[in-house]
Amino acid sequence: MATAALQIPFSNHVVPGSHLLKGASYPKSIGTLPTDVEKVAADWIFSFNAFVQGEDPPLSQLFLNESYWRDLLCLTWDFHTLGGPEKIASFIKKQKKGCRIRSLKLDTSSDVRKSRVSAIDFGGDLKGVQSFLSVQTDVGWGRGLVRLLRDPEDEGNWKCFTLFTALEELTGYEELVSGRRPTGVDHGSQPGRKNWKDRRVDEENAEGEMEPTVLIVGAGQGGLSLAARLKQLGVKTLVVDRNPRIGDNWRNRYHQLVLHDSVWYDHMPYLNFPPNWPVFTPKDKLAEWFEFYANVLELNVWTKTTLKASKWDDTLQKWTVTLERERDGKLESRTLHPDHIVQATGHSGEANFPSHIEGLGDFKGDRLVHSSQFTGPHSNGKGKKAVIVGCCNSGHDIAQDFYEHGYDVTMIQRSSTLVVTSKTLIDVTMKGLYSEDGPPLEDADLINMSVPNPVSKRFHVDSALAMVQLDEPLLKGLVAAGFALDCGPDRSGLFMKYLHRGGGYYIDVGASQLIASGKIKIKQGQEITRVNAHSITLADGAELEADEIVFATGYSNMRDTAKKIFGEEVAGRVGDVWGLDQEGEVRGMWRKSGHPGFWFFGGNLALCRYYSRLLALQIKGLEAGITKYEDA
Secondary structure, three states: OEOOOOEOOOOOOOOOOOOOOOOOOOOOOOOOOOOOHHHHHHHHHHHHHHHHOOOOOOHHHOEEEEEEEEEEOOOOOOEEEEEOHHHHHHHHHHOOOOOOEEEEEEOOOOOOOOOEEEEOOOOOOOEEEEEEEEEEEOOEEEEEEEEEEEEOOOOOEEEEEEEEEEEEEEOOOOOOOHHHOOOOOOOOOOOOOOOHHHHHHHHHOOOHHHOOOEEEEOOOHHHHHHHHHHHHOOOOEEEEOOOOOOOHHHHOOOOOOEOOOOOOOOOEOOEOOOOOOOOOOEHHHHHHHHHHHHHHOOOOEEOOEEEEEEEEEOOOOEEEEEEEEEEOOEEEEEEEOOOEEEEOOOOOOOEOOOOOOEOHHHOOOOEEEEHHHOOOOOOOOOOOEEEEEOOOHHHHHHHHHHHHOOOEEEEEEOOOEEEEEHHHHHHHHHOOOOOOOOOOHHHHHHHHHOOOHHHHHHHHHHHHHHHHHHOHHHHHHHHHOOOOEOOOHHHOHHHHHHHHHOOOEEEEOOHHHHHHOOOEEEEEOOOEEEEOOOEEEEOOOOEEEOOEEEEOOOEOOHHHHHHHHHOHHHHHHOOOOOOEOOOOOEOOEOOEOOOOOEEEOOOOHHHHHHHHHHHHHHHHHHHOOOOOOOOO
């Protein structure tokens, strides 16, 4: 990504084992755009349905040579992105059940979903036909979206550039919502019957027949979203968390924390934020919402609860789990036997504290902590010196907080950081999709998820360039201050850096201008070699005085957390979490982990909202006997 005035390098650093995704190339399209877009889409669907029913035509007449089919649980019980007609045909041929999709239908149930001419690329130069789809499979139904372009190598015939299919419901096991909602009471004479409150207490405490099928460890957005989905599928679920209250995973973080994503992007399943909710959610307000959400959706959550022991039985396909729970001021121990455990402790895992640094125990200043333990600066920091190690979201927010309380602040930036202002990010990537005037949330999610990651990467190369141009004055100021910038893997911006690495960026809400103006100082490209009584020593020999040191050094992989909570045996059977596999799908998260009955779940609120349905469907499919763990 570059402009004539500003050169910003890329950063291809990825989490260990992740593949550096190759971006797609846009095809050339010829001819005029159609006047009857619905007929174009209907003709393509007719030919596609003929293919899945074993008739002609071959896939080369349906898909462009460079094309992508992203599928979530419709073709198999996993996530796949398949590139090109040959790979698609080969993949389907290898499946024992062939193509599990029975048919596609046009979805014209709303104006948003009707077929239309739509831009394929960021600049709007490449246009094609976009159509929402209804997908019928051998086990249920789903939704999808297809983007069609004329093929210049085949007389301008309309072919698929991207196809997206995702399972949404299992036949016979539909969600208990809307027309299938519970009655709340069984009228008539029933001596000794319990009322709603009695039944809720039994369910919450896993009494009698209420022992959970699924145990979720972690009551953040991941654990609560998944528990809500499972409840609507009739799967008994218990969420446990070591904190005293639901929401403490946000409530206990640093004082000024506010979400950097907007309200339109952050809704949770079944229950949107109210229309007066702020655009950017303060962390304490989100914590309160989590408590309200769990109560109103009748989720079973045990706080002040620790997992003391766990053992998986390969023969019985069950766990034996011992929990220690503080209840009414007393400790009680419970042994449960769930079929599934979901680790929802946050996609970043345990705090990554650099305990190897020499002299940590010698520090005599006011505070030395990881950012996850930082609650806020002292009210009057005049004359105090604060050093923050790390330059991503938390590091910048904490540095700004220190500065606003009068501290002399220095940030240590060890590598480069992608920086984009909050306004620019929303204006360029969210407007018209996740915004006040955007489509309904489920349609926005479908449009967003329908772009296969290779195509998304190509799209974001252009969007990232546009964002650099909009933020150029600020970015120039950062470079002049000695701050090292990057623009993500192969110059593809923030979201692709998030998928490849899980971090390495800052969505600017004020700290960047403080750095550019010199109010927050930067020490770039240096590691700490030693912590002293009242200072730190850097690799270049420089010594920085410090009254407070905060290590905003990120978090370890969820697999490391699994090892800590569940032991070596479990950690040894699961694969790596996060980063991308060879097809461009996120590894190990929201899908099979490699260990039967054990799942990883996490991500931001939007990802938890969307993927909670997909993981709940996988678990329900296993419990209902529709599929087996070893099935593809």
